[in-house]
Amino acid sequence: MTGSIQITEAALASLIGLSAHEIPGVVGMAPANLKEGISRVLGRANASDGVVIGREGGRYTADLYIVAAYGVSIPTVAQNIVDRVTHTVKTQAGIELSATRIHAVGVQRV
Template structure:
């Protein structure tokens, strides 16, 4: 018996958001757009905040953009590299999906 497994973009974004939160030097995720920012102000934040999933024109591959807030004093390029490596590894192993691009946008720095 064969079948297909489909993983929603929302589930993929949650997996990526949870993985990013595990990286030392990440204080949190930043709203990726106005709608997400309004939801956060209204108290409806969730683990996929700050993650935007994209698909290529043919719909075959995914991209991920992560909007993070870094801890003050950490090397942002090192944190970004760690995020990319861990996210791509986790998504491939847990979801069976290879991301064609993973981009980290450091949009803030905060003391912890």
């Protein structure tokens, strides 16, 4: 079989967002920028909301903006997200992230 596979940054962001939602203690994702916030107000939420893909030294990075559940250990939740995202991106997309940063931007009762 010949050819190539390209995974877009949008697909990578969706994969990462879906992975983060699987972690207990994550209530949701927060808008990472104004455009995303406006889209959410207008009712257009995506799996990639709250995920920003970047590049450092030719490799991908991921910044996730999360809302954590009240009463959970945010450092534990953050580490669980990093572990899950790293594993999922490597096994499902064949990509190793050079950095995964979690930004807890809110806490909410569930």
